[in-house]
Amino acid sequence: MRDRENTVRLEARSSISTIAPLIAGLTAIFxxxxxxxxxxxxxxxxxxSAYVAIYEGALGSRFAITETFTRxxxxxxxxxxxxxxxxxxxxxxxxxxxxxxxxxAAVAASVVMxxxxxxxxxxxxxxxxxxxxxxxxxxxxxxIVPTLLKTKFKVDxxxxxxxxxxxALLFVSLLLDGPLKDPSAMGWPQSPTLLSDLEFSxxxxxxxxxxxxxxxxxxxxxxxxxxxxxxxxxxMRAVGANDRAAAFAGIGVNATLIKVAFISGAxxxxxxxxxxxxxxxxxxxxMSPGYGYSGIVIAxxxxxxxxxxxxxxxxxxxxxxxxxxxxxxxxxxxxIADVIVAxxxxxxxxxxxxxxYRIVWRAKTAAKR
Amino acid sequence: MNELLSLLxxxxxxxxxxxxxxxxxxxxxxxxxxxxxxxxNLGIEGIMVAGAFIGWLTVHSGAGLWGxxxxxxxxxxxxxxxxxxxxxxxxxxxxxxxxxxxLFATSLSYFAYRVLFPKVDSPPKIEAFSxxxxxxxxxxxxxxxxxxxxxxxxxAIWYVLYRTPLGLALRAVGESPHAVEAQGIxxxxxxxxxxxxxxxxxxxxxSFLTLAAFNSFFFNMVNGRGWICVALVVFxxxxxxxxxxxxxxxxxxxxxxxxxxxAGGGLLPYQLxxxxxxxxxxxxxxxxxxxxxxxxxxxxxxxxxxx
Numbered sequence: 112m113r114d115r116e117n118t119v120r121l122e123a124r125s126s127i128s129t130i131a132p133l134i135a136g137l138t139a140i141f142x143x144x145x146x147x148x149x150x151x152x153x154x155x156x157x158x159x160s161a162y163v164a165i166y167e168g169a170l171g172s173r174f175a176i177t178e179t180f181t182r183x184x185x186x187x188x189x190x191x192x193x194x195x196x197x198x199x200x201x202x203x204x205x206x207x208x209x210x211x212x213x214x215x216a217a218v219a220a221s222v223v224m225x226x227x228x229x230x231x232x233x234x235x236x237x238x239x240x241x242x243x244x245x246x247x248x249x250x251x252x253x254x255i256v257p258t259l260l261k262t263k264f265k266v267d268x269x270x271x272x273x274x275x276x277x278x279a280l281l282f283v284s285l286l287l288d289g290p291l292k293d294p295s296a297m298g299w300p301q302s303p304t305l306l307s308d309l310e311f312s313x314x315x316x317x318x319x320x321x322x323x324x325x326x327x328x329x330x331x332x333x334x335x336x337x338x339x340x341x342x343x344x345x346x347m348r349a350v351g352a353n354d355r356a357a358a359f360a361g362i363g364v365n366a367t368l369i370k371v372a373f374i375s376g377a378x379x380x381x382x383x384x385x386x387x388x389x390x391x392x393x394x395x396x397x398m399s400p401g402y403g404y405s406g407i408v409i410a411x412x413x414x415x416x417x418x419x420x421x422x423x424x425x426x427x428x429x430x431x432x433x434x435x436x437x438x439x440x441x442x443x444x445x446x447i448a449d450v451i452v453a454x455x456x457x458x459x460x461x462x463x464x465x466x467x468y469r470i471v472w473r474a475k476t477a478a479k480r
Numbered sequence: 481m482n483e484l485l486s487l488l489x490x491x492x493x494x495x496x497x498x499x500x501x502x503x504x505x506x507x508x509x510x511x512x513x514x515x516x517x518x519x520x521n522l523g524i525e526g527i528m529v530a531g532a533f534i535g536w537l538t539v540h541s542g543a544g545l546w547g548x549x550x551x552x553x554x555x556x557x558x559x560x561x562x563x564x565x566x567x568x569x570x571x572x573x574x575x576x577x578x579x580x581x582x583l584f585a586t587s588l589s590y591f592a593y594r595v596l597f598p599k600v601d602s603p604p605k606i607e608a609f610s611x612x613x614x615x616x617x618x619x620x621x622x623x624x625x626x627x628x629x630x631x632x633x634x635x636a637i638w639y640v641l642y643r644t645p646l647g648l649a650l651r652a653v654g655e656s657p658h659a660v661e662a663q664g665i666x667x668x669x670x671x672x673x674x675x676x677x678x679x680x681x682x683x684x685x686x687s688f689l690t691l692a693a694f695n696s697f698f699f700n701m702v703n704g705r706g707w708i709c710v711a712l713v714v715f716x717x718x719x720x721x722x723x724x725x726x727x728x729x730x731x732x733x734x735x736x737x738x739x740x741x742x743a744g745g746g747l748l749p750y751q752l753x754x755x756x757x758x759x760x761x762x763x764x765x766x767x768x769x770x771x772x773x774x775x776x777x778x779x780x781x782x783x784x785x786x787x
Contacts, residue, residue, distance in 0.1 A: 269522070
C-alpha cells in the first residue's frame with residue numbers, strides 16, 4: 112500500500128464559543144430544508160407552498176396543534192427510552208417491540224380485570240395503576256432479556272434487540288389471532304377494545320390529545336433530575352462514558368445496566384399503553400408507524416437530553432402530521448416526512464460535531480507531525 | 481419428524497434454501513467487509529431497500545438486468561461513502577449514523593417510488609433473471625446467475641482478506657488502527673474502501689429481491705433481512721466461509737418453517753413457525769458469544785493523533 116499524507120484532519124477545539132451551537136443548528140435546518148426542497152421540486156410542486164402547507168398542517172390551527180401533540184406523545188416516550196439507554200451505552204434498538212408488548216399487556220390487563228357483566232372487577236384507580244404497571248413491565252421484560260444476555264454471555268444487544276422486534280410483533284399477532292382476538296372484528300387482526308373506565312382522559316375538547324402527554328413530559332422532567340442529581344444518574348453516565356473506569360470506581364456495571372434496561376423498556380412499554388389507552392382503544396398490527404425507531408432519531412436530535420427529547424419529539428411529530436396534511440393538498444408523497452427527519456438527523460449530528468472539532472486543511476507537502 | 485426427513489431428500493426444498501440464502505450471502509459478506517475494517521454498518525436495511533428499488537427502476541426504464549445490478553451496487557456504494565464520511569472521516573457514532581442512513585435510504589426510495597408511480601394499483605413488473613438451466617449442477621441449475629455470483633464471492637473475498645497485502649491491512653485496521661497508522665498507511669482511506677465495497681454488496685443483496693426473487697418492487701419487501709445479516713456476521717465469527725454456512729443455515733430454517741407450516745395443517749399458530757428463524761438466530765448468537773472474536777476496534781471511531 113503506497114500512501115500520501117492526509118490533507119484533511121480533525122482537531123479538537125480548545126474552547127467552544129457560545130453562539131457556535133446556534134449557528135450549527137441553523138445551518139443544519141437550512142441544509143435540511145434545501146435538500147428536501149429539491150425533492151419537492153422533483154415532485155413538481157412549489158417549494159414554498161409545500162413548506163407552508165407542512166407548517167399549516169402541523170401548527171396552523173387549533174386542530175393541527177392538538178394533532179401534533181397527540182403524535183408527539185408516544186415519540187416522547189420512545190425518545191426517552193432511547194436517551195436513557197444510550198446514555199449508559201446500552202444500545203436498545205428494540206423500542207418498537209417493547210411498545211407493542213406494552214400495548215398488548217394493557218389490553219390483556221383490561222380483559223383480565225373485566226368481570227362477567229363487562230365491568231371492571233376492581234376499583235377504577237387500582238385497575239388503572241395495574242394496567243399501567245402491566246404495560247411498563249411487559250416493555251421492560253422484553254429489554255431485560257437481551258440485557259441479561261449481554262451481561263451474562265456478552266451477546267451484543269444491538270442485534271438481539273433488533274431481532275426481538277420481529278419476535279414481539281409475531282407474538283402480538285399470535286395473541287390477536289387467539290386469546291386476545293376481538294370476536295366482532297370480522298377476521299381483521301384486532302384486540303378487544305379497552306374498557307372505557309381505563310381510557311386516558313382527553314386534554315381538550317374536539318381533539319385527540321390526551322393526558323398521556325402530561326405524563327410523558329412529567330417523566331422527562333423526572334429523568335432529567337435523576338440523570339443529573341442522583342447517584343444512580345451518575346452511575347449511569349459513568350457506565351456510558353467508560354465502563355471499565357466505572358467498575359474500577361466501584362460502580363456495579365451490570366446492575367446499572369439492568370436498571371437502565373428496566374427504565375428504558377418500561378418507557379417504551381408506556382408508549383404502547385398510551386397509544387391504546389389514550390388514542391386507539393385497541394391493538395392492531397399497524398398501530399405504530401415505527402415510533403420505536405423514530406425514538407432513537409429523537410434521542411439523538413436531542414443530544415440524549417430528556418428535556419431536549421420533548422422538543423425533538425414535537426419537531427418529528429409536527430413534521431409527520433404536517434407532511435400528511437401537505438401530501439393531501441400539494442400532492443407531494445407523505446414519505447417526505449421521514450426524508451426530512453433523516454436528513455435533519457444527519458445534518459444535526461455533523462453540525463454539532465463541527466462545534467467540537469475543527470477541520471484543518473493541510474498542504475500535501477507539509478508532512479511533518 | 482417424517483415430514484422433516486422427506487424434506488431433506490426433496491430437491492425443490494434445497495432450491496428454496498439456496499434462493500432464500502442468496503440475498504443473505506451478499507448482505508452478510510457486505511457487513512463482514514465493513515466490520516473487518518472496524519465499522520458497524522446498520523445502514524444495511526436501508527441500503528437493501530435502495531438497492532432493490534434502484535435495481536428494479538433501472539431495468540424498468542429499459543436497461544438490462546445486469547445494468548440493474550450495477551446500478552444497485554453503485555447506489556449502495558454511494559450510501560456506503562456517506563456512512564464512511566460520517567463515521568470514518570468524522571468520528572460520529574456508528575450505531576446512530578447507520579440507523580440514520582437506513583431511515584434516509586428507505587424513506588427516499590419510497591418517496592421516489594411514489595413520485596415516479598403516483599397512482600398504480602399493482603406494482604409494474606419487469607422480466608426477472610431466469611434460471612441457469614444450462615448448468616449441469618442439480619440444485620444450482622434452478623437458480624439465477626446472481627446466486628452463482630453470491631457463492632463465488634465467498635472464496636473471492638476470502639482470498640482478498642487472507643492472501644493479499646490489502647486484506648492483511650484491512651484486517652489490521654479493524655483490530656488496531658493506531659498500529660496501521662504507525663505503518664504510514666492512511667486509516668481513513670483504508671477503512672472507507674471496505675465500507676463502500678461492503679455497502680455495494682448490500683445494494684446487490686437488495687437488487688436480488690426485485691430482479692430475481694420477485695419481479696417488482698414492494699414496500700417492506702426487505703423486512704428485516706438486513707438485520708439478519710448483522711446477526712449472521714457475529715455467528716460467522718467474521719469469516720467468509722462461515723458466513724456462507726450461516727446464511728445457508730438461516731435459509732434452511734426459514735424454508736423448513738414454511739414447509740412445516742403447510743404440513744402442520746394449523747396444528748400450531750403460524751406465527752410460531754415465523755418466529756423460529758429469529759429465535760434460532762438469537763440462540764446461535766448466545767452459543768457463539770463466549771468465543772466471539774470481535775474485531776478489536778469495531779465501533780471505535782479513529783481520530784488521528786489521539787488515543
